[in-house]
Amino acid sequence: MRIAVLIPSEEYKTYAGARIRYGRLKSPLERMGITLALEDVAAFSVDQTDFDVILISKCHDARALVAAAAAGRKGLLVGVDLFDDYFSQSSDSRLVRYRNWLGQLLPLCQFAICSTPAMARIVHGYTSDLPAHVVNDPAAPAEFDDLPRLLHSKLARARTEKTVQLMWFGVGDNPHFKVGLNDLAAFGGVLRTLANAEKNIELTVLTNERALDADGLALLGRLPVRSKIDQWTESNERDLLLEAFACFLPVNAQAFSAAKSQNRAVTALTAGCQVISSGYPLYEPLSEFIYRDISAFQADLDHGTMRHAPGKLEAFTAAMQATASAATEAASFANFLRSIPASEGNAPSSGALILVHGQATNGAAHKAVHALKGFSVASPYCPAQFGFDVIFRGAPGELVMLIADKAAKSLIPEFRDRLGEEIRFSEKKYWRVSGGNGLSGRELLPGESWHDAPLTFQLATYRPAMRQIRELMAEAFGPSQVILSENSPLPFSA
Structure with missing residues (x-):
């Protein structure tokens, strides 16, 4: 089986969604005899393709609709991969074009895959009989042999220096919703509570350049702790996560945030960071390792017994296997595709x-x-x-x-x-x-x-x-x- 993921541009290949979702699924899929390639939708030609499956990803315009219609006419399996919720806000007139797009696309599809169960429910709100499958964003390939040492050394340093190296990372803005840096600023009270506990708090904010405009900098300027700002790159994220003791990942409760994946928490935990999350319980499947109460975080730090600890490595490995294993997600996705009978697809249009x-x-x-x-x-x-x-x-x-x-x-x-x-x-x-x-x-x-x-x-x-x-x-x-x-x-x- 050969899968072409249609993406909006060549630049998109460098984005986190492409790197994390498809980059990490590619190798385990290949071991099962399934090839996956990212194809710019602008260059895609159904008459010159040898793919069996067309998967549309973040191409929110008519190019994707034309490609889906053409692929269906050729008898290919057509699906859509949905990451972000721009589709359930029926009272938000700004997003009508997204709802129009999805409403036209789903009848051209034989299946949908989604990053979260919340996104799958949205698909079924549009069409209840379309097969939809959740593919969790997989964690980076990791050997956890060094994780106990990393957790121990970070805790020892924080207690010895009485300094908590905090980190917030992610896309800091959105054209439609107040998320990202707005969430960080909105939950600044949690940071204030932590700063009043006779410890030095040093926060590093790692985000995209576009978010660091006058409004974004003003939000960061209101934070009650000393902050350092850095521009996101893959290498910066990797290096700063190794230095950080904990990541602060608050979540807005509106629909767009509620449909997001657990990727940031998974990334932080696998880098040996504690995770503090306020607001919507997005990371509930990892609750055994997540701090929802800042007083519990403070108490555990004082006693040297953190939730993410060397003694819990077996439980952590099992949690990663259940929610963020590239091999598990790839196998589940492959089985899902093979389970879709040809009769379930829409008959190719002849007009x-x-x-x-x-x-x-x-x-x-x-x-x-x-x-x-x-x-x-x-x-x-x-x-x-x-x-x-x-x-x-x-x-x-x-x-x-x-x-x-x-x-x-x-x-x-x-x-x-x-x-x-x-x-x-x-x-x-x-x-x-x-x-x-x-x-x-x-x-x-x-x-x-x-x-x-x-x-x-x-x-x-x-x-x-x-x-x-x-x-x-x-x-x-x-x-x-x-x-x-x-x-x-x-x-x-x-």
Whole structure:
């Protein structure tokens, strides 16, 4: 079995999600005869692939939808891997585009894998019968032979020097939610309690450069302990974890955080750090080794009997095997894939593949659907100047449909009689459709787009206009598979 993980860019290969999840699963999968490769979705061609399984990862735009539709038509097994919850916040209009995307993608999939049970429940909220499997983020390959020595030396140093070397690490910001450094600042009271216990507290914050703007630095400036800030790199994380006595990992209780994986706690524990976590109990499966009460942490430090200790190595190894073993997760994932019968997949569509461009789209999706001999369609909200096969433009209170000369050759016979006058638009010849379905019979300015219309008008007309476009495309070209490309942060719901 060969698995292609479609990712949003080549740069994504350096991100923690790719390194931790796929990098650590790759070798144990190969030992079972399964190859896994990361493929840039922009360069993916279903006609030139020899993969059996297509797994979509963090490609939140129409390129992934087109790739999934094309792979399904070729009979490949198609799935999605969901890390972050941008999909359950039904009252948050900023995330409509993510919900639109997932709502379109899941019917094209035969399975989903998720980083947590919370994410699997979200999938089943969209479609209850899609097989969903939890693949825990695996820990780095580790031999625990040196862990007792490391735990002992860190504890001895903290007690001798009466100094607690604390560390917070992770992505410090998010475009939609106040997490990361906001969580650290919000639970600053825990640090204050620790600092009042006659011990020196030295905190190192390791995060991404983007988070260290004026707002991020202001949050760190309000912390009640002495702090040092460093930019995240893989080597910095490794070196600082070896120095730290404990990691402070507070968790916001909102849905985005509640669906996150246990990766940071696993990383800290395997590096010989104690873990203190306040807020939402994200790390409950590792509760035997996690401090939820700062007074318990202080008491154990005073007595020299920590939760993560040399004498508990057997229990810790068992916990890692149960929740963060690359070999275990790979075997479970492989068995899950092999359990999906071919009949459970959606039957490949035989009609035309149609991509409708909304207010905000991208050229890569346009090129992808053309490469598959599908149709690229401009809605009246689309300002892009691509070589569209069909263009819809707005006249007062109605739509006008223009069909490119080349695309007109694919019309069903009875629709061809409705082709009216010839119009030149963007250096291409189009035929104007006349009559029926509320189409305009008046003079048309080809450039009339609703993209610049008042926002209230666009939001009010978007859904019925998209529905009419779908109906007209089916009437013109027969039964078809329609995909909407919409990347606008505005709540355009179709």
